[in-house]
Amino acid sequence: MKILVPTDLSDNARNALQFAKSYATNQDATITLLYAYYAVYDFAAQAAEIIAAIEKDAKAALKKEIVDSGEGIAIDYKIVQGTISTAINATVLAGDYDMIIMGTQGASGIKKTLMGSNTATVIKECEVPVIAVPAQATFAGVEKIIVAVELNNEDEKLFEKFMQLTESWNLPYTVMHVENKHDFNKDISFKGLKEFLSETYPDCEFDFVKVQAKEFEEGTNTYLKDHPNSMLVMLSKNKTFFEFLFNKSQSVEFAYHTHVPLLIVK
Numbered sequence: 001m002k003i004l005v006p007t008d009l010s011d012n013a014r015n016a017l018q019f020a021k022s023y024a025t026n027q028d029a030t031i032t033l034l035y036a037y038y039a040v041y042d043f044a045a046q047a048a049e050i051i052a053a054i055e056k057d058a059k060a061a062l063k064k065e066i067v068d069s070g071e072g073i074a075i076d077y078k079i080v081q082g083t084i085s086t087a088i089n090a091t092v093l094a095g096d097y098d099m100i101i102m103g104t105q106g107a108s109g110i111k112k113t114l115m116g117s118n119t120a121t122v123i124k125e126c127e128v129p130v131i132a133v134p135a136q137a138t139f140a141g142v143e144k145i146i147v148a149v150e151l152n153n154e155d156e157k158l159f160e161k162f163m164q165l166t167e168s169w170n171l172p173y174t175v176m177h178v179e180n181k182h183d184f185n186k187d188i189s190f191k192g193l194k195e196f197l198s199e200t201y202p203d204c205e206f207d208f209v210k211v212q213a214k215e216f217e218e219g220t221n222t223y224l225k226d227h228p229n230s231m232l233v234m235l236s237k238n239k240t241f242f243e244f245l246f247n248k249s250q251s252v253e254f255a256y257h258t259h260v261p262l263l264i265v266k
Contacts, residue, residue, distance in 0.1 A: 001029035004097040006036065006088055006122075009061050012135045016103035017069055019131070019261070022139030023101065024073045026168040032095070033062055033077040036087035055079050085121040092128055099165070101131045123264050129165060131231075132262045142261065146174045147233040148220060151186040154193060158235040162265045163201060166233070172205040173197075174227075178219035179210055224260050231261045 005020045007013040020031055035058045039050050062077040069075065080087040088100065104119050119132050145166055166173075175197065177190060194208050213219030224230060 001027045001098045002096060003027075003029050003031045004034055004088065004091060004095070004100050005031055006034045006084060006100070006102045006118075007062075007065065008084075009035070009065065010103070012103035012133075014065065014069075015135060015137070016101055016133040017065070019133045019137065019139045020101040021069060021073045021075075023131070027165075029098075030074045030076075032091075032097070033065060033075060034080065034087060034091055035062055035077065036080050036082055036084045038083060039081060051081065084118045085125060088122050089125055092126055097128060099129050099131065100126060101133060104132055104134050127266060129161070129266055130264045132264075134259055134261065137259060137261050141229055142169070142231045143171065143229040144174060144227060144231075145169065145171050145233060146176055146224070146227065146230045147235070148176050148178070148216075149190075149193065149235070151177055151189040151193070154189070155235065156196075158265055159197070162233060162235060162263075163204075165263070165265065167201070167204065172207065174207045174209055174230075176209050176211060176220070176223060178213050178216045178223075180212070180214050228259060231263060233263045233265060236264055236266045 001024070003020055003024055005013075005017050007017065017031070017033070023029070024031055037054050037058065039047065039054060058079050059077075062079070066075045066077065078091060080091060082090070091097070092100065100122060102119060102122065119130075123130050123132065147162065175193065177186070179186065190208065190210070194206070197204075197206050209223075211219040211223050213222065220232070224232065
């Protein structure tokens, strides 16, 4: 497995790198640090000089990041000119990366919304799974994996990929569905999913819960406040997932992003 870890050399990015290193140990993976920059200059004659200076400083800083992060995992780095999201997309496509692990934007993380953040853009545009790591979140601090399901045409392949990415953690799973009213068809779907997962992964521990709430974000936020030592997993089946997640009318004020890692499986 090859993991890409974008960095702006901030403390939050360093925290995401430590999370990635712990994850990589379980997955027998390698890590590439990616530093993206956007050079601004007044005259074309300045371009070569400015770019050379930026890349020289970035190279020294990235080498120091790798040394400071400790031993145990193979880590290299790339320096790319461009916006963060564009650089990440291009690097993933060119390098056959399997996953992106990155910190949420800013020193304080995403406090109210994913809208407009670099992390949100990457989640929306990239074709590989993404783990968004909030400030202060640690791999060791994750004691349970919570997967949110819509119970609407669930994709077996996404569940297979999700299990491949997390099964080596040897943590219990909670399959969570938020509902605002009783739905007989979804009851049947939930029971079928429970049977499928229990039979397909007999060595894993599954719990199945329903959360009553008017909106998905309200129910999820409430549940995660009661289970802070968790990682939330969301399965992206199609574009409607992102239309929902990033729809401004939904508010999408996932306050838990400040302390709970989020894995988006595609």
